[in-house]
Amino acid sequence: MDAMVDKMDATDMTETTETRPSRSEAEAAVRTLISWAGDNPDREGLIDTPSRVVRAYEEFFEGYDEDPSEVLGRTFEEVEGYNDIVMLRDISLESHCEHHMVPILGKAHIAYMPINSVVGISKLARVIEIYAKRLQTQETMTAQIAETIVSALKPAGVAVMIEAKHQCMTTRGIKKPDVATITTQFTGVFKDDPRMEERFFRLVRGDRSY
Incomplete structure (x- = not known):
């Protein structure tokens, strides 16, 4: 049973790694959230926000x-x-x-x-x-x-x-x-x-x- 659990855990980790979104996909997701919040992701103050957010997330979740x-x-x-x-x-x-x-x-x-x-x-x-x-x-x-x-x-x-x-x-x-x-x-x-x-x-x- 323990071996089966270990195997499942390893599989889950592999699948997570393989399906991790690219940086461009992560930035696109931030653009979507900005639009959903009601703002324009293409305006001057927000144009670089998606890349900044992704870089910040790299620090927040480096663990x-x-x-x-x-x-x-x-x-x-x-x-x-x-x-x-x-x-x-x-x-x-x-x-x-x-x-x-x-x-x-x-x-x-x-x-x-x-x-x-x-x-x-x-x-x-x-x-x-x-x-x-x-x-x-x-x-x-x-x-x-x-x-x-x-x-x-x-x-x-x-x-x-x-x-x-x-x-x-x-x-x-x-x-x-x-x-x-x-x-x-x-x-x-x-x-x-x-x-x-x-x-x-x-x-x-x-x-x-x-």
Whole structure:
């Protein structure tokens, strides 16, 4: 059964790659949206907009072209006996809602408890960047980040917290601009030991009095 699922996943990825539209087709789609919105894509102010939008999308969604597991592929075992939390706090995050394709803006906090190896801290931030640069829900992104760190480093535990504002809620629909969404994912010691969970939250708040 697992082999069948793997084969289906591989097939889906191949079909997606083979049917990816060309740049000219993407620009034509933007022209269509401009016309649908009620404007003239051939007027001076909009004539270059389709190409600009496509270039912007290349930046917004560059995470599809990268493998986060490979980013964490190089680890270091020489840690001189270090056996406590490794944490990155206030990592800026820019993503896009998969339901409305509008920005999700916020910050992420991640921590892990190493056992035998650590990884360069910039690599952890890069994992967040890769998943953020895709169409996302915040819940899925939070879980993906935690699962990738667990799989690559096999630590004693991982903690991930994301707090962000969704423009699909702040600028349209219900239009509540001050609402932030908070999601968390805990594994290992952060999930099983309430004291470790509390330490994580204290570090997020900048409280080092634990």
